[in-house]
Amino acid sequence: MKTNTLKQSRLLIFWIYLLAFVLMAFSFQTYAADKKESADTVVIDTSMGKITVKLNPENAPISVENFLKYVNDKHYNGTIFHRVMKDFMIQGGGHLPDMTEKDSKYPPIKNEAKNGLSNMRGTIAMARMNEKDSATAQFFINVVDNDRLDHVSELQYGYAVFGKVISGMDVVDKIRAVSVGSKGDHENVPKKPILIKSITTK
Template sequence: MPTKRHTLSILGGLALAGGMLLTSAAQAADQPRVKLATSMGDIVVELNPEKAPKTVANFLQYVNDKFYDGTIFHRVIGNFMIQGGGFTPDMQQKPARSPIPLEANNGLKNNTYTIAMARTAVPDSATAQFFINVQNNDSLNAPNPDGHGYAVFGKVVSGNDVVDKIKAVQTGNAGPHQNVPKTPVIIKSATVVK
């Protein structure tokens, strides 16, 4: 026959487990998802505002402003990454907002199917452009050889096959730009879906 203490221990354990489940559910609810509807299919990314709050807020602002609609994946390196979010199909760069602080040292890694912010050699230079890693790119993690790294802020949760199709397209040069898809891969729209 269970004692009062034993019953209280069981109830306490159940309450703790229930609280952990609620916390996990709340954290999942706080991770917005964005659908990139591309000319090759849909990619859904789940963002991590807990680890990269400024980067996620910046990306979502561009999404909500419809900035990415009609841009392309302008740089595709099949054994590295696919980069987009800054150029139109005729390779005109869109004017972006001010750069954001680098959040590369957040514990997230540039692993296959993660999304990260593109930047110049200057650490705090990321604006609108992003890339999706198509392999584990440890050299991009903080601190990387330049001492900084690239800020991962989410991961692909649907559309890995689309990423794989994009990474396999034929590329060439377009003016001063290298690794440009010969047939534009257009981001028709970017929308928050959760």
Template structure:
């Protein structure tokens, strides 16, 4: 565990020094275990403010990880257990040009084909997905955070069998619920 945390800290330094003392952290308490995330407000201020707004409002409580693609991503932040889409705030500016990369363990905002269409949904990269970075595939997907503890939980979610549900593919057959999300120390 100590080696894993050290590797994550070093990875943060390699990606442009994103990791910094005092960065806000949140914890997703899920039905599979806890996932602790460090946010990068200096690199993605609009995205972090948006994300924390959803966290502080309790928006993520009761949402699910609705998309799992092994070796690629797990995605959540938009649907309830009965696969109902939660109403969101307005879309935000895409900050994919912030120098952060879609590496294993990073969080990025999910969006439609429209560049500035992200609202509440996010994904956690299961691999180094450089084709999602700014300039690699159009404007790219905005990285704004990194898992600092609980990557084993992310991997357990990624290992779940999936299928189709409510017209969507890659839905885990076992529902993984975000029981609550909140700031660390807040």
């Protein structure tokens, strides 16, 4: 009788340990998933409000990794949206309020415009110069559908989308509506600087 009771006790302890292990493993998996989800979401805190962006590392791994490097380095803190075109896009991340250009710490990246993502309203994409692989830190948010910016060919390579606004398009629309003018060699500069206070992972 005592032997059976002992066996039952050991069996009960075994199942308790097994259940605890399963619950612990599930909790860790949930934590890891939440952490990944958080790392893929950023908040752009501007002088006109907050914009939350969901990044897309699956389709644009190079662009997302590059963007997060600048985020983690606090490169964007104190920069502005220096180019605002109400029927096109808002661009920022590369100039200070006096329009001084902020140096990019990392080399230009490969253009991922062939990733299947389209420059639709609310998407965020890498700004670049004429050379297709010249994007560094600057980015823009499409305020209308701009599929003409998508990849067409080697000659019309396009602009790489790497995420989408999931909250704060009202802020984007407020920014696009501001009064703009010329400042030095730059056109479409907001007359009152629109500050990017910070960009942080959520």
